[in-house]
Amino acid sequence: MSAPIIKIDAISKSFGTFKVLDGLSMQVMPREKLALIGPSGSGKTTILRILMTLERIDSGHIQIDGEQLYHMERNGQLVAADERHLARMRQKIGMVFQLFNLFPHKSVINNVTLAPMLTKGMPRAAAEKRAMELLDMVGMADKAKAMPAQLSGGQKQRVAIARALALQPRIMLFDEVTSALDPELVEEVLNVLWRLCAETDMTMLLVTHEMGFAHDFADRVLFFDRGKIVEEGKPDEIFRNPKQERTQGFLKKIIAAGHRV
Amino acid sequence: MTQWSGYLGLILQGALITIELTLMGSVLALITAFLAGLGRLSRFFVLRALATAYIEFFRGTSIFVQLFWAYFVLPFIGISLTPLQAGVLALGLNVGAYAAEVVRGAIQSIGREQYEACTALNLGRWQAMRHVILPQALLVMLPTFGNNAIELLKATAVVSLISLTDLTFQAQVVRSQTGNTLVPFATILIIYFVLALIISWGVRSLERRMARGLDGVRV
Numbered sequence: 256m257s258a259p260i261i262k263i264d265a266i267s268k269s270f271g272t273f274k275v276l277d278g279l280s281m282q283v284m285p286r287e288k289l290a291l292i293g294p295s296g297s298g299k300t301t302i303l304r305i306l307m308t309l310e311r312i313d314s315g316h317i318q319i320d321g322e323q324l325y326h327m328e329r330n331g332q333l334v335a336a337d338e339r340h341l342a343r344m345r346q347k348i349g350m351v352f353q354l355f356n357l358f359p360h361k362s363v364i365n366n367v368t369l370a371p372m373l374t375k376g377m378p379r380a381a382a383e384k385r386a387m388e389l390l391d392m393v394g395m396a397d398k399a400k401a402m403p404a405q406l407s408g409g410q411k412q413r414v415a416i417a418r419a420l421a422l423q424p425r426i427m428l429f430d431e432v433t434s435a436l437d438p439e440l441v442e443e444v445l446n447v448l449w450r451l452c453a454e455t456d457m458t459m460l461l462v463t464h465e466m467g468f469a470h471d472f473a474d475r476v477l478f479f480d481r482g483k484i485v486e487e488g489k490p491d492e493i494f495r496n497p498k499q500e501r502t503q504g505f506l507k508k509i510i511a512a513g514h515r516v
Numbered sequence: 517m518t519q520w521s522g523y524l525g526l527i528l529q530g531a532l533i534t535i536e537l538t539l540m541g542s543v544l545a546l547i548t549a550f551l552a553g554l555g556r557l558s559r560f561f562v563l564r565a566l567a568t569a570y571i572e573f574f575r576g577t578s579i580f581v582q583l584f585w586a587y588f589v590l591p592f593i594g595i596s597l598t599p600l601q602a603g604v605l606a607l608g609l610n611v612g613a614y615a616a617e618v619v620r621g622a623i624q625s626i627g628r629e630q631y632e633a634c635t636a637l638n639l640g641r642w643q644a645m646r647h648v649i650l651p652q653a654l655l656v657m658l659p660t661f662g663n664n665a666i667e668l669l670k671a672t673a674v675v676s677l678i679s680l681t682d683l684t685f686q687a688q689v690v691r692s693q694t695g696n697t698l699v700p701f702a703t704i705l706i707i708y709f710v711l712a713l714i715i716s717w718g719v720r721s722l723e724r725r726m727a728r729g730l731d732g733v734r735v
Contacts, residue, residue, distance in 0.1 A: 307632075307635065307636050308635060309632050309635055309636070342638055342640070345635070345636075345638040346638060348636075349636065350636040352629065352632070352633065352636075354629060356629045356630065356632060356633035356636075357633075358630070358633070358648055358652075359652065360651045360652050360655075369637070369639075369647060369648075370637035370638065370639060373639055373640075373643050373647065374637070374638045374639065374640075374643075418637070419636070419637075422637065422638065
């Protein structure tokens with residue numbers, strides 16, 4: 256049994272008076288594929304944002320790969336992490352957003368090469384070669400010179416995935432990556448995720464409303480409600496045989512809304 | 517008629533001074549605008565305070581008075597400027613204060629999701645600003661910068677008060693020498709207008725060039 260790559264220990268987070276996460280603890284093993292499901296406002300997206308250091312925690316601890324994320328040791332004491340420490344920790348983590356967040360003023364290939372050149376000092380030629388491999392992997396090599404405005408939502412999201420992969424993170428966070436897409440474009444993005452699953456050994460955390468995909472893709476499913484994990488288990492257990500009333504209620508609503516499980 | 521061509525030459529010489537002032541003033545204004553605009557957004561209180569003080573002071577006092585300070589008062593503390601230097605300094609700092617707010621507003625108009633993408637890609641603050649935020653913000657700034665440049669062009673007329681021989685000054689000269697008011701003032705009216713048109717065309721074509729292929733950045 257290897258050590259967990261993510262270890263979340265009793266973290267809490269409030270936005271104003273609204274407590275999004277309430278003493279949450281969880282662990283993720285290396286290479287594990289995790290689906291986070293639950294009603295909106297349940298805190299699942301907030302977890303990804305906290306792991307990407309886009310939101311700070313109010314209390315608790317997080318370890319990534321055995322190292323504190325928001326704390327560092329100084330003179331034998333744990334103190335709040337500085338920007339340098341955070342930058343080092345971020346190297347292990349990548350994130351893909353619901354709304355792609357591509358850089359609109361840069362071509363597809365420059366979207367992918369920017370961060371490796373700036374943060375890893377990669378020479379342009381090497382960065383472009385690597386970018387083309389990644390764009391090829393997500394089926395976007397022929398659009399390398401296009402501007403984001405010329406792409407469909409599904410294409411934008413595939414570029415965003417290639418851009419995140421370019422930094423070779425060990426953990427990838429996918430925040431509702433198909434929610435903003437037209438139904439016919441969802442599959443091309445999910446296919447890329449399948450490829451990542453088969454061809455890389457990244458740990459993947461997926462916040463999604465695609466229950467069918469979550470069922471097929473994930474090793475483990477966590478059901479969130481009101482900032483807590485209500486139920487977790489293998490996809491079959493959660494989707495076919497949920498034990499908690501709240502999980503049952505949520506899945507019923509999702510199925511009623513036309514989602515395939 | 518020969519007499520008028522000589523006077524026209526005088527007015528065109530004045531136009532050159534006006535253009536020179538506008539260009540040099542705009543460069544200074546641009547530099548101070550970025551320094552003060554970025555200063556307003558700084559994490560450091562001292563920089564924010566300095567930038568705010570500069571902007572409020574130069575927006576809140578008259579360009580005439582600023583020019584008189586630059587030319588007549590600074591010599592008392594040992595800084596003697598030529599009329600041109602004083603003109604560029606006063607115009608640049610004055611318009612720069614307005615443009616600084618344009619810089620700040622444009623940077624703040626770039627959506628949070630762009631900053632978050634930068635964080636997720638582990639770009640440093642300055643890297644994100646330099647490669648992602650500013651290039652997009654520049655496009656938002658451009659139209660208002662065009663306005664500022666035209667304001668600056670028109671404000672150059674005040675330098676005639678410190679005996680710099682710009683368009684307005686030369687028109688006064690022609691008027692006093694010929695006794696004709698309409699011709700010199702109509703001439704400089706047209707020249708100012710044409711210069712303003714050139715600035716506005718230049719800025720618009722720059723906008724079009726920069727906006728090519730962009731999405732999510734509204735012009």
